[in-house]
Amino acid sequence: MEQERIDLTQFAARIEELRQQISQVIVGQSENIDLLLTAVLANGHVLLEGVPGVAKTLLARLLSKLIDAKFSRVQFTPDLMPSDVLGTNVFNMKTSDFDFHAGPVFADIVLVDEINRAPAKTQAALFEVMEERQVTIDGTTHPMGQFYTILATQNPVEQEGTYKLPEAQTDRFMMKITMGYPSLEEEVAILERHHANQRLTSLENIAPVVTKEELVQLRQMLDGVFVDPVLLRYIAAIVMQTRQSKAVFLGASPRASVALLQASKAYALLQGRDFVTPDDVRFVCPSILQHRLILTAEAEMEGITPLKAVRRLIEKVEVPK
Template sequence: MEENIERRVDLTLFSEKIQELKDQIASVIVGQEQMVDLVLTAILANGHVLIEGVPGVAKTLLARLVARLIDADFSRIQFTPDLMPSDVLGTTVFNMKTNDFDFHRGPIFADIVLVDEINRAPAKTQAALFEVMEERQVSIDGMTYPMGELYTILATQNPVEQEGTYKLPEAQLDRFLMKITMDYPTLDEEINILKRHHTNATFVKLEDIDSTITKEEFLSLRKLMNQVFIDHTLLQYIAMIVQQTRTSKAVYLGASPRASVAMLQTSKAYALLQGRDFITPEDIKFVAPYVLQHRLILTAEAEMEGYSPVKVTQRLIDKVEVPK
């Protein structure tokens, strides 16, 4: 019982820090609260994120800001058609002084790595990135270099302008814990953005922002994930949602057990960010579309009828009875 009370106190402390973190983000980015929640959830759940959105909706700013607030090392890689795997991972260079080879680390070595326009680089470079995402280490010339504990890839892709891009293979999309779509701001939000830029008074610069939570504190919050309680009926609920994707007539290829595990992990992380040490059906309903949408391949008929993976996912979730 004492341990339980102690844990609750810990969560209260973290909840305050997480709220402060969200407030800081809101002072720089107008709207997108849901996206902020999802990115933090993914980092806490130790997973990578694919962010899709048209240019100018603050995808890059969000990634830089989150890294700054968690006091994490940040790196940005702009993917281009001529980018080679060594440009991302690093390369070995002969050192004349020591008569030996030194490894020069590439931009992939950071806590939070923003990969801009991931679908612009050729398959070889994409494969090298996916390998590091999965293995969490780089192997070059027989030497292995592990990544840090917080290591997270936030990859962006542009839904327009597909000319000269290399579509991500469906099987590799599964490597991302979540896919988030960043939409345009609402009319009120856009007016607020214009006001901030006009007055410049409430426009906070990225350099002026201090971290609100240390990397160590964030990692210790991640360790609490194992203690988050989930009822047996909710485990069934997750499994039934994933089963729906395999039996639906609109889906050609459903989600794998990796999706079920991803849903469990993200639900735990989301509950912790809400200051709870137990999962509710609402947590699962909130994270499920983002965990599933990039893991489904729709049938040609469903696509011709104008269905999107998000719409299909939402329908499948609604079909499953919520446990009481």
């Protein structure tokens, strides 16, 4: 029986407008913007890595504005406690009962700034909310909204005094997006914009383009995206390569395979298609796998990064015709 096609015409224009609005505020980073939209559409959390000043926080705030989502920001510091993030029960003298005061983690899009600055106890407070989309405090469960997404940033340079994320936590991020420096032309464009209008990056006048409800509706379309069985085998073969490579000490888990499938389907939808191609898989693969691999000491001494390792592994797997 032939699969019913999905009508994407109503969303194609909205997604393109979303891209246009982002590009008016942020110069360049088009691939990273596509990856971020893909992760949001695939219902995944994102780890944004880059040196200070490459618009990580601006991108997160801009995205929440454009989809009319409730935005919250938490600055992780060494003295931050789990209750500062999740919230706490406070005794109410009038009612002689405890009232729950929700923490900043209760929003649609939560920006966790410099997640590796806080100790393991506070990082672990995000475990349940990332995986189950709920928080349990004093035996009471508080569910999150349908659209709940965590965007966490970390600085790859200043590692002194930071707490490296454990593998179990990095695995819960669907993607790790590395935001690099702009090119010379992009840097000139940034300077020209600021010279012409100093308040260009102000987000006060940004109007929403897509509603949360429409994005949730688009998420539901993921199940209808066609994936050829050959591509399922292709995804499995790439992940299997991470477990067999001599350069990799710890390979990717089945959770990575599922994330790769979902992200490929989401990226296909963003391109206005209801079917996945090998190029979709190859585009999202590095950001899905790079943070899930632990390299051997020999590979690290040779200067191989997880991103380089993933790209080499992808090339080893034959692309389906």
